[in-house]
Amino acid sequence: MGDTIFSKILSGEIPADFLHQDDVCVAFNDISPVAPTHILVIPRHPYRNLSEATAKDPALVGHLLAVCAKLAKRQKLTAGFRVVTNQGDEGGQSVDHLHFHLIGGRSMQWPPG
């Protein structure tokens, strides 16, 4: 297993409100939401980032994005939403366990900061 805070959430050591669980991934609310809906979708396997995950398990990312879309529908984000993954220092990644942010419930700006 990995050694990040997300591994502790996966093991149950740190509590989280799971909104989705399957054999491959889980989803839970972000602890510091930037919008009314801010959900993290993470694989159970502790790939560090998008590049590592796509190199080792090319089908995984499609599954994670499909879960994002399913959660967006369940959250009734009919006006739109954003899915983001941050990678590395310049990408603004703070937890080295691949995750997609599903953000919605307000208008978004572009370009992102």
Ligand code: DGP
């Ligand atoms: P990033 O900066 O892209 O690596 O995003 C990491 C996100 O993880 C950030 O939005 C805050 C969230 N986060 C960090 N620690 C915890 C935690 O203990 N619980 C939950 N639910 N979210 C966390």
